[in-house]
Amino acid sequence: MVTREEIEKTLLSLEEPMLETLKALVRIPSVKEEPAPGAPFGRPARQALDKALEICESLGFDCWQADGYAGHADLGEGSDRDALAILGHLDVVPVGDGWTLPPFEPTVRDGRMYGRGTSDDKGPVVAALYAMAAIRQLGIPLKRKVRLIMGTDEESGWEDIAHYQKVCEMPRQGFSPDADYPVINIEKGMLCLELTGKLAQTGLKVLSFSVGERHNVVPGIAEAVVEGDAALADRINGTDFGCPVTAAMTPQGVLIRTEGIPGHAAMPELGRNAIGQMLLVLKKLGAEGTIRTLADAIGMEYDGSSLGIRVSDEASGPLTLNIGIIRVEDGLVRATLDLRCPILTDLDALVKRAQGMLGGDIRVDVITKKEPHAVSEKSELVVQLLRAYEEVTGLTGRALAIGGGTYAKCLEEGVAFGALFPGEKEMAHQADEYISISDLKKNLRIFTYAILKLAAKEAY
């Protein structure tokens, strides 16, 4: 049996290469783009996949890629079905507002690495990869295969994993390091809804109001242009709306701008939705029709109260809601909502209730629906992952429920495991995203022991 000292020595020697690999991946701006041949989510996403697989190969793993959608690296032998899967993703959300550092040129400063994807999810993927590399270097015998699966469409439509599952057998059990420690064994259901209604021809005339690129991002800044003169701009600048609002005259009309706090739709309460703020500002200025209805039914609420869909259950907590996108065009207002629903919620009934509350003038369409997912906290998987976490960190482990949908739900018995530690700031989808380098190194150790506990022949 390999000793803890030997394992630690190998891990130490891999820390630098791990950081270099992360830098190389952060340098690839793998935001979703238009498809290109062999690159279903655009060339940068494909480039990130190729780069990751190239590094996996150089570390001695058998690699395979699924038509540019996703790829995997294998450690050890055994059937695909019984492999221990580690599921992560190499795509990132768009840069968004508020960066003070280059998003795609990693900056190491004050013990952190900054860059889009450092914490979500390139950092955790790289930590898992080097955990596998350590076990390979140490020659520790395994009783099952360990498979690192890397997707490239997690932040958008999950088409990568859908395709992967079509062309390759998905392991039954595993974890996804794409959320929080200790372990997340319950993931809420997810609904992405599009609300469409007519742009009112009465009241304040909204000329343009198009904000947000992703339903799962809390928008940090919203701008709208309304019909009006300098007096209106002055009035807006002199009014306290309860949030930062400024107005300026432009040739098109009065440009209104409001600033919120960007964040992740799975935890909308940690951000401040700039679209919600703008809806309330426009309502206060006299907007009618759909804009007014959206201001009344949603506004700054992230629990669905006024939309009549506030629900919660003991295991998974409350429903959360985020307006990620709004578009005013062709006489229509379209808003995209991201809902994270407790596991006991009937998603179809929820949509009906929202539709009933909004009335006939606004149409509710379901864009995506992901059923909730739960794994027993007494399962061997959860127990061993928590052990690895406790041994490495000295902290107490427990199983949690979250609103974020991770790739864990693509596995029959899958949980989210890491990579954010309790009390650390959530940097996913934020400006100046970073990962703490000491946390990354801790991840490397936790993943190493997690893999050993779940896949090694001997008991670690």
Ligand SMILES: [Zn+2]
């Ligand atoms: Zn992620």
